[in-house]
Amino acid sequence: MKKLFRRFFLVDFLEGLWVTFRNQHPKYIYTEQYPAERPQIAERYRGAPRLNINPENNETLCISCNLCAIACPENLIVVGWDRNPVTKRKDLTTFIYDTSRCMFCGLCEDACPVDALELTQDFEMASYTREGQIWDRRMLEEGPYPVKYKS
Amino acid sequence: MSAVETFLDSNELVLNMGPQHPSTHGVLRIILKLDGEKVNGTECVIGYLHRGVEKIAEARTYQMFAPYVDRMDYISAVSNGLGYCLAVEKLGGIEAPPRAQAVRVILTELNRIASHLFWLGTHALDIGAITPLFYTLREREEVLKIFENYCGARLTTHAFRIGGLQYELYEGFEEQVRKFCDDLPGKIDEYEELLTGNRIWVERLTGVGILNAEDCKRYGVSGPMIRAAGVPADLRKLQPYCGYEQYDFDVPTRVNGDCFDRYVVRMAEMRQSVRIIQQAAANVPTGPVMAKVPKVFKPAIGEAYVSIEAPKGELGYFIVSDGTLNPYRLRVRPPSLVNLQSLDAMCKGTLVADVVAIIGTIDIVLGEVDR
Known part of the structure; x- marks a missing residue:
């Protein structure tokens, strides 16, 4: 019965979507908008x-x-x-x-x-x-x- | 091979998988001998990324060769560097100071987490779950930031020098590591929520690519693969190096030795790594970070073999010195290459789609297979 309920109301699907939604919080975003924004380079970076x-x-x-x-x-x-x-x-x-x-x-x-x-x-x-x-x-x-x- | 029964059975299809196939994690070419969907045998063709690292070593001094080992297993460059430095230190009779050893343990365990995270993401991508890749790479970014802050490079770090460390810890290292260690178990729970509880994932991996303990020993397989088969073989416990004996951690094992068990073992290993890092970061001893190493480093005539537990398995360095500046011979025992030998045994009788899953759980890096 419980299984049927979960399947009918797409509970598993919604739980998965909730994980995805939770990870949209700005503090989880690590993408660097490189040409628009300069990335933070470490002090000891070995570059040019x-x-x-x-x-x-x-x-x-x-x-x-x-x-x-x-x-x-x-x-x-x-x-x-x-x-x-x-x-x-x-x-x-x-x-x-x-x-x-x-x-x-x-x-x-x-x-x-x-x-x-x-x-x-x-x-x-x-x-x-x-x-x-x-x-x-x-x-x-x-x-x-x-x-x-x-x- | 079974006897020819029907007309269709007689046709053995030979199919090349790779070297451009994205699921081979680099430039591995596998010749599959197929009977319909069934795999009758596999043959690996390697060497597309061969750079002759062992030969390069013979023309470099001991210090000069250290950045080259980072390029073998580029996902876990720090572990490679640790193995090389320990081997040369054994050859030269040097011991790194305790502070350097603690920092080495922290960084290698961080690297183990980074390697396993990257493995999890790409392996899940191979199987068809795309979301974990984004999450795992996000967490790996934190580790790479610590590496970048510490030694100035993210991937090919060159973090350790012979005799200790070149760089002192930067300000805020401890906070950053502690924050990462506090956050990670929750993140691992999230991956487990996405994968371990996922019926598709479990059924896709359970019973696929079984390699039992007997076969593991026969092939010389090491690392998470042999631990998934029930053998608690971990060099950090068996022959502790770099002060691993001070830390309290478990060696996770499973019994079946299939792809799912290897996945579970790696997930558990990440949690154990977090434990080790927390213990090591709690009391990093003070003192110098570099032992006394002569600028012109000429070890005495002799040889040394040191093996460490890299994320992929037993990584060994064998160095022969003839008393000059350069090693006479340097031999690397890469875990990926040895683990890859068992591919044929695992793939026989499975389906083509499972080959991808099996390659994924071996966790190979082709830079290390070909060297």
Whole structure:
């Protein structure tokens, strides 16, 4: 009798719908409206690389120690330097970071003794070409610059 | 195979399932030998996702290889990392500090929950219940947020380093974990309401893909599959690692070893994981998170095998060192690959539609099968 009642009044069906309805509460909504709304990125997020510069004198913090290049599992960092004859220090000339091969493991960041190389919270690194994925020193310091097309 | 009785019986249909089939959870190709709807035999063709991880290890230093293991079982990257780190630590005679061990337990158990949630969603989707997928992925998002806050990546985490942890716990970690642990049992109740009490679900899975305890041992099957057959084999209990002996938890088992039992075991395991996390998070010891590991890490000549209880089963790493910077040989014993071997035994005599359910309950990740 009870079974018939449940079947006649679609009780099971309504119970299922109630579960679905309950889950429509706004606190259960996790969808990110990405282009319209920026997602919340964690502080430690390992995203686009950045080569930090000293804000006071606009000089790079990098001391050209090459440790990041040694630590990288994919060997995608190339550091170039000149020996400064006056100060006897290494001066950074080139810094190439191939983001197309990077797996964002963070080992380069850990290896850096002066916190010059950093993986930032920026995650928008798409480019139209493969060459655009290879970041040079200027891109690493200033962020990726958009390709300028002829009008 | 039975003798040919009628004209129709003689026609054995060979059907390729995959590698693009969505229910094979990746790029698994199964050659089905069909007699009408009945499956006479299966043959797995694997290797579509082969990346040669074991070979890559031979050209990398020990620290450098750690992010690669995350890419094997990408659903439970933290467990993979734990197994690798424990193996290298055993090889080098290092022990992680107690604080690091507690955090490792919390994160791996969170990862086990995430893996089982993802399994539940996709498996239910295979069977035809679409709603649990949305709910389970919603809960998994919470776990991924904890991972993102802790180590900066959501999927391929690279959370652990050899000798401990790279990152200290972030502010609010404990609250976030506690809130997740408090909420999850209620959510699991909701899934059980949707599935365990669902007649379609129960009848679809009961008695399908039976693998008894004897066969499980013969095939070397591990994890929830062998526990569903009634063998309480859990490496966290049998050979505790990483301080699991301090925590009080049960090993859920069932008797029949069919698809429904595997489902029930995984649901119960999630509840046990919550228990472990609550105990571990209640008293995380203070102290350093990283043991003393030399920057140029050269273990002595020797070999080490460490196996841990990954969400899918026994995950083992065998490392041979020849005293240089790189491992001489690294061998992974992936649970998914070994569990997949039992597919043929389970599928014989069942119907085609059940093959999907059986593959689902093995819980394979093709990144780990092919490596």
